[in-house]
Amino acid sequence: xxxxxxxxxxxxxxxxxxxxxxxxxxxxxxxxxxxxxxxxxxxxxxxxxxxxxxxxxxxxxxxxxxxxxxxxxxxxxxxxx
Numbered sequence: 001x002x003x004x005x006x007x008x009x010x011x012x013x014x015x016x017x018x019x020x021x022x023x024x025x026x027x028x029x030x031x032x033x034x035x036x037x038x039x040x041x042x043x044x045x046x047x048x049x050x051x052x053x054x055x056x057x058x059x060x061x062x063x064x065x066x067x068x069x070x071x072x073x074x075x076x077x078x079x080x081x
Contacts, residue, residue, distance in 0.1 A: 024048075024061060024077065038077055042070035 022040040027033065042063040050059050057079045064072035 024059070041075065042068055042073075045072070 022043060023037040024040055024044065025034045026036045028035055040061065040063055043065045045062045045064060048059055048061045050057060052058075058076050059079065060074050060076045062072065063075055064070050
């Protein structure tokens, strides 16, 4: 999980459960409630990172899977203000 201010972000369980949705979920740190999610084009791998660029926060997820024949790639998402 990546903690972002008052949110915890976690990858969907797609790499462990092949039929699960491919999503990146934002969770409330206190309750675990999913506050939002975005689709991933392939299963997430290993971890995520966050960075700031020109006052905007981004989350980068390493994706790819030999099970889905999707080559490894980095996907960046910008957080809304």
